[in-house]
Amino acid sequence: MNTHKPSFKDTLTIGLMLFALYFGAGNLIFPSFLGQNAGSNVWIAVAGFLITGVGLPLLGFLSLALSGKDDVQQLADGAGKLFGLIFSIILYLAIGPFFAIPRTGNVSFEIGVHPFVPAGSEKIALFVFTILFFTLTYFLARNPGKIVDVIGKYLAPIKLTLILIIIGVAIAWPMGAYQAPIGDYDTKSFFNSFQQGYLTLDTIASFAFGMVVLQAVRAKGAKTKKEVTSMGIKASLISMVLLMFIYGSLAYMGATSVSQIGYVENGAQVLAKVSAFYFGTYGNLVLGITIIVSCLTTSVGLTVATASFFNKIYPKIAIKRYVLVIAIFSAIIANLGLTQLLAVSMPVLMVIYPMVICLVILVLTNGLHGGSKPIYQLSMFFTFCVSLFDGFKTAGWDFASGIQAFYAAYLPWDNVGLGWIIPALCGGILGYIITRIKGKTTET
Numbered sequence: 001m002n003t004h005k006p007s008f009k010d011t012l013t014i015g016l017m018l019f020a021l022y023f024g025a026g027n028l029i030f031p032s033f034l035g036q037n038a039g040s041n042v043w044i045a046v047a048g049f050l051i052t053g054v055g056l057p058l059l060g061f062l063s064l065a066l067s068g069k070d071d072v073q074q075l076a077d078g079a080g081k082l083f084g085l086i087f088s089i090i091l092y093l094a095i096g097p098f099f100a101i102p103r104t105g106n107v108s109f110e111i112g113v114h115p116f117v118p119a120g121s122e123k124i125a126l127f128v129f130t131i132l133f134f135t136l137t138y139f140l141a142r143n144p145g146k147i148v149d150v151i152g153k154y155l156a157p158i159k160l161t162l163i164l165i166i167i168g169v170a171i172a173w174p175m176g177a178y179q180a181p182i183g184d185y186d187t188k189s190f191f192n193s194f195q196q197g198y199l200t201l202d203t204i205a206s207f208a209f210g211m212v213v214l215q216a217v218r219a220k221g222a223k224t225k226k227e228v229t230s231m232g233i234k235a236s237l238i239s240m241v242l243l244m245f246i247y248g249s250l251a252y253m254g255a256t257s258v259s260q261i262g263y264v265e266n267g268a269q270v271l272a273k274v275s276a277f278y279f280g281t282y283g284n285l286v287l288g289i290t291i292i293v294s295c296l297t298t299s300v301g302l303t304v305a306t307a308s309f310f311n312k313i314y315p316k317i318a319i320k321r322y323v324l325v326i327a328i329f330s331a332i333i334a335n336l337g338l339t340q341l342l343a344v345s346m347p348v349l350m351v352i353y354p355m356v357i358c359l360v361i362l363v364l365t366n367g368l369h370g371g372s373k374p375i376y377q378l379s380m381f382f383t384f385c386v387s388l389f390d391g392f393k394t395a396g397w398d399f400a401s402g403i404q405a406f407y408a409a410y411l412p413w414d415n416v417g418l419g420w421i422i423p424a425l426c427g428g429i430l431g432y433i434i435t436r437i438k439g440k441t442t443e444t
Contacts (some may be wrong), residue, residue, distance in 0.1 A: 015238025035254025060206030176259030
C-alpha cells in the first residue's frame with residue numbers, strides 16, 4: 001500500500017514530464033517560423049498561437065481530470081458506447097503508430113542526423129537510425145510505472161536545458177530588429193497563428209498524455225478524486241507556463257533573425273541557421289541533440305499511452321507486448337518518409353481534430369446539459385459532417401467539391417478551418433430540444 005503523501009517536488013516532476021511529452025519537434029518548429037513571418041506583429045501572432053497551442057490542450061486535460069474519467073473512451077461514451085470505442089481507437093491509432101509516433105523518429109532523423117549523412121546514404125541511415133530510436137523508445141516505455149522518473153527527472157531537464165541555451169543566447173544577444181510582417185501575417189497574424197497552434201495536434205494528445213499523468217499522480221500517493229484532480233491540474237499548469245514562455249521566446253528568436261539569415265522555408269531551417277549563427281560548427285550538433293531528446297520524450301509518452309489504452313481494451317496481452325508491436329510498426333512507418341506520412345495521415349487528423357475540440361467543450365459544459373446523450377450525439381455528428389469534408393479537401397479529393405463550395409459560401413469561419421462551430425452549436429440546441437421533449441413525455 002502506497003502511504004507516500006504527494007509533495008510539491010512530485011507535482012513539479014509530473015509537470016516537467018507533461019511539458020516534455022507535449023514539447024516535441026513540431027512545437028519547436030512552428031513558433032520560430034511564425035516569428036519570422038509575423039515580424040513586428042509577432043506578439044499578436046503569439047497570442048493566437050497560445051490559444052490553440054496551449055489553451056486547448058489545457059482544456060483537454062482539464063476535461064479529463066475534472067470528469068473523473070480515465071481516458072477518452074469514457075468521455076466519448078457520452079455519445080454512445082460504440083461511438084466511444086470506435087472514436088478512441090481511431091484517435092489512438094492516429095496519434096500513435098499510424099502517424100505521431102513514427103513522425104518523432106522521422107523528424108529526429110531529418111533535423112538531428114540528416115545534415116551529417118553523406119549524400120546517397122540517406123535511406124540506409126534512416127533505417128539504422130529508426131531501429132536505434134524505436135529500440136530506445138521500447139526500453140524506456142516498457143515499464144509505464146517508471147515513466148515519471150525517466151522523463152520527469154532526467155529527459156525533461158535535459159531537453160529544457162538545451163532549449164534554454166538556444167533561446168537564452170538569442171534573447172540576450174538578438175540577431176537584429178523586427179522586420180515588416182509578410183504575407184497574410186500583415187493583416188491576419190492572429191488567425192494565421194491560431195491555425196498553426198491548431199495543427200500542433202496537442203489537443204488530441206492531451207487525452208493520451210492526460211491518462212499517463214493521472215496514473216502518475218495516483219502512483220505518487222494521491223488517493224481521492226479531489227487530490228488526483230488538484231495535483232493533476234497543478235502539474236498541467238506548470239507545463240503550460242513553460243510552454244507559453246518557450247513558445248514566446250522561440251517566436252521572438254524567429255522575428256529577430258531575418259536580418260542575419262533571411263527568410264527560410266520552414267521552422268527547422270530557422271533553428272538550424274540560428275544555431276549555426278550563434279554556435280558555429282557546434283550549432284547543428286546542439287540542435288540535433290535537442291530535437292532527438294524532444295522527439296524521444298514524445299515518442300515514449302505516446303507509446304505508453306497507446307499501449308495502456310489497448311491493454312485496457314484487451315488485457316490478455318501484456319502492456320510490454322503492445323509497446324513492442326507499436327515500436328516495431330512505428331519504425332516501419334517512419335521509413336516511408338515524412339512527406340508521404342503527412343500526405344496519408346493529415347486528412348484523417350483534419351476529420352477527428354474538430355470532433356476532439358467539440359468533445360472537450362461538451363465535457364466541460366456537462367453541468368449545464370447534464371450529459372444529455374442527444375446533445376452529445378447531434379453535436380458530434382454535425383461536427384463530423386463538416387470535418388469529414390475538410391479531410392476530403394486536405395486529401396485533394398474533389399468528388400465532393402459541391403458540398404465543400406456550399407460550406408465555404410455559407411458557413412462562418414470555414415476559411416480558417418472552423419466551419420464546424422455553428423453546426424456543432426446547432427446540433428447541441430437540437431439535442432437540448434429533443435431532451436426536453438423526451439423529459440416532458442416521460443413526466444406525462
